[in-house]
Amino acid sequence: MSLISDQSPASDATICFTEEQEALVVKSWNSMKKNSGELGLKFFLKIFEIAPSAQKLFSFLKDSKVPLEKNPKLKSHAMAVFVMTCESAVQLRKAGKVTVRDSTLKKLGSVHYKSGVLDEHYEVTKFALLETIKEAVPEMWSPEMKSAWAQAYDQLVVAIKSEMKPSS
Numbered sequence: 001m002s003l004i005s006d007q008s009p010a011s012d013a014t015i016c017f018t019e020e021q022e023a024l025v026v027k028s029w030n031s032m033k034k035n036s037g038e039l040g041l042k043f044f045l046k047i048f049e050i051a052p053s054a055q056k057l058f059s060f061l062k063d064s065k066v067p068l069e070k071n072p073k074l075k076s077h078a079m080a081v082f083v084m085t086c087e088s089a090v091q092l093r094k095a096g097k098v099t100v101r102d103s104t105l106k107k108l109g110s111v112h113y114k115s116g117v118l119d120e121h122y123e124v125t126k127f128a129l130l131e132t133i134k135e136a137v138p139e140m141w142s143p144e145m146k147s148a149w150a151q152a153y154d155q156l157v158v159a160i161k162s163e164m165k166p167s168s
Helices: 019-050 052-057 072-095 102-115 119-136 143-161
Strands: 004-006 013-015
Touching: 019 052, 019 072, 019 119, 019 143, 052 119, 072 143, 119 143
Parallel strands: none
Antiparallel strands: 004 013
């Protein structure tokens, strides 16, 4: 099953994200938003728990003696990434595509390319994101919600990977 369908001769890919999926993502994000700093940090701590070597991808963690959960740079980065990921998911159906500013997408692609981010890193991140959301909204969590968030995340990854090339 393809998540993307070509609908125009100009080959603009339109994402099939249903109203039901959108409602699940919006409802859970509205519930999580107020705790996005704490949840963002949990999300990244989960990534590092699953793949400790992923810490090497972050220059601000390389020589830090500060414990991860207290690192102010990690906290702010984690919150920014979590919020951007969730906001992108919320906009997916309305926009029909990932809505992250083009300049941000180009920068994300370039940074992920330079850092050596691989497909398996995206898979670990996806797992950590889904687990973080599941723990944040256990009363709402369902297979349908998991699927909606997974699809939204996958679309963001496709958009980032499309920009993963050396900066010009």
